[in-house]
Amino acid sequence: MSQPVTSRSATRERIAAAGRVVVKVGSSSLTTARGGLDPARLDALVDALAVRRAAGSQVVLVSSGAIAAGLAPLGIGKRPRDLATQQAAASVGQLALGHAYVASFARHGLQVGQVLLTSDDVVRRAHYRNAQRTFDRLLSLGVVPVVNENDTVATQEIRFGDNDRLASLVAHLIGADALVLLSDVDGLYDGDPRRGKANRIDEVADDADIADVEATTNGASGLGTGGMASKLSAARIASAAGVPVLVAAAGDASAALGSAEVGTAFAAHERRMPARRFWLGYAADAAGRLRLDAGAVRAVVAKRRSLLAAGITEVSGAFEAGDVVDLVDPDGKVVARGVVAFDSAELPGLIGLSSHELAPEQRREVVHADDLVPLRAR
Structure with a gap:
């Protein structure tokens, strides 16, 4: 369990009170080092999401893990580099991941719906509006949308790159009030904590607060595609669009989705960016x-x-x-x-x-x- 932050800010209060929340979880937080889903980790995440739902918030989950979940059943020891094998693993793993979420959310009487996206769905305006309508209808029906990149069919040219960016785009697309990025790191540090002394940054008000930060590009597990650099980029995108962001450890999901007094909080810009300008600046290729x-x-x-x-x-x-x-x-x-x-x-x-x-x-x-x-x- 990570140490709580030293003080509660207006940004954290806004995240804690958000009525519509996008939560992203990384592969390493759901799977074992050898691949395959970790049921205990997945259930713990779902428990935290269910508590937030019971408190009155709408929740959208952006979940990595499809490729990682397909490795063990296929007898593959580590994440493949070639796209065809990644897509094969995703095809197998997506079913396992979806089934696990259906069973886990059912313990709380909650229904889930799978939403698989490619970048075309947020880059092309017609697709963007259709995705908005789909999310709005799912949420109005009380469903918890579980989102992932459609790794089975996405090509290099139409990939998001990582689910952190996908989560930031979804946050704007659905008009979210907060974005929570969960991974195996408990916040943003002013250096790499694996290489020696580094201090966690509790609050980011603007870019001046992180001007000297050198974020890593890869996670420690080798199962995912992101790293702190991708989370920092996603936080900047979301905050620029008027959505506050919390970066925290998946093990702190309960606190992150409760008091929000863990991790690193990114303040949102004062005005939410209009849809066209956001699309132009961050979604369009x-x-x-x-x-x-x-x-x-x-x-x-x-x-x-x-x-x-x-x-x-x-x-x-x-x-x-x-x-x-x-x-x-x-x-x-x-x-x-x-x-x-x-x-x-x-x-x-x-x-x-x-x-x-x-x-x-x-x-x-x-x-x-x-x-x-x-x-x-x-």
């Missing part, structure tokens, strides 16, 4: 990227102005007018995203030119301010 000079970066990020051709120094990728592109600074860091108004074949001939140097039909914004989202928290 970028078809290319535009490198900007320093002046254009200031105009786009600080002044929220439209991007003009004069501020672009390089174009990469193949895209059409209307696609989403990343806008990067001179060092290659993504600073914004937007809907581009030119094709990639046309744009290289325009970069660096001022408006009076362009033909009349080309004198328009490359990315209009209304279709642009700065990404300071990315």
Whole structure:
């Protein structure tokens, strides 16, 4: 059991009182080191979720573990690297995982529903709205949705990458009041606690609080795809969308879903980001990227102005007018995203030119301010 935090903050009170909560649990928190589900761990998680439900909250569970659960039945000793074997393991493991959740939630008289998503379901606007309707109806019927990436059919091109990101996108999609990320680590540290002394960070009010944090990219068990880096990225996405986040150990699930006085709490930005702007900034896939000079970066990020051709120094990728592109600074860091108004074949001939140097039909914004989202928290 982890040590509780030293004080109760407004962020933790908001998480504890949230009426609609998304909870994500990692593979290592549900399975044994050799693969296969750990019934005691799964039941303990479900018990904590049931208590939160009984207190009046709606709960959506984003659960990893399908691939890991399929390893033992298939006689595979460790997580496979090739996509085909991962998908085969997911096909076997998803049934075992679903059955285990049905049986465990039934102990509390709760019905569960499986929701398998690919990134297309939150990247494409029509799919996004359909997913919203599905979640809303399940929750209105009193069902606990259990969500996972559809590993059986997802390709490298349409994968979320990890379920932490998936959970942050689902949190915005359903209008959640809080996101709880559970794993084998009891919070965010200012260093790797496995390599020596490191201090847990109790509260993150903004990016300045974690400017010097170097998060790991992989978990310790080797069964999952995430790590603290993915949780930090997911927390930033959710908090930018107006959803407070708690990162805690799965063993502390009862406290995390109760008083929320464990782990690391991330404060939400004051305003919930509108659905289109959130989709543009965090859910949609970028078809290319535009490198900007320093002046254009200031105009786009600080002044929220439209991007003009004069501020672009390089174009990469193949895209059409209307696609989403990343806008990067001179060092290659993504600073914004937007809907581009030119094709990639046309744009290289325009970069660096001022408006009076362009033909009349080309004198328009490359990315209009209304279709642009700065990404300071990315």
